[in-house]
Amino acid sequence: MFIVLASSGFFPIIHATYTYGLARMVVEGGATYHALAALFYMTGAVVYAVSFFLSLSLPPKTVVAASFAKKDLGRTQTRWPEKWAPGKYDTWGHSHQLFHVLVVMGLGAHLAAFATAFDYAHRLGSC
Numbered sequence: 001m002f003i004v005l006a007s008s009g010f011f012p013i014i015h016a017t018y019t020y021g022l023a024r025m026v027v028e029g030g031a032t033y034h035a036l037a038a039l040f041y042m043t044g045a046v047v048y049a050v051s052f053f054l055s056l057s058l059p060p061k062t063v064v065a066a067s068f069a070k071k072d073l074g075r076t077q078t079r080w081p082e083k084w085a086p087g088k089y090d091t092w093g094h095s096h097q098l099f100h101v102l103v104v105m106g107l108g109a110h111l112a113a114f115a116t117a118f119d120y121a122h123r124l125g126s127c
Contacts, residue, residue: 030116040106
């Protein structure tokens with residue numbers, strides 16, 4: 001769902017690149033920054049999705065046994081990178097934080113793309 005919502009903002013850029021060409025969109029629309037934002041958004045979503053799909057691969061008996069033993073399988077055995085070093089990523093660097101850091105980096109790239117387009121439009125005096 002996140003990938004679909006995040007990519008919906010890039011469809012106009014893809015269309016404009018097809019219509020006007022890549023060189024023009026890099027200068028006028030900040031297409032390079034839009035591509036970088038898409039890369040950050042998609043990477044963040046994939047990091048978090050891998051963690052989710054790893055949790056689905058556990059046998060049901062393991063999940064039930066862990067719930068009775070009050071063990072946390074959700075964070076230490078199913079999340080990437082937490083599953084490779086349990087306890088090391090309890091405070092900093094766990095998968096949900098990685099997702100948010102990548103989304104914020106994507107927002108920064110998105111801002112740079114809009115600033116590029118804004119600057120170009122105001123230099124021409126067309127706004």
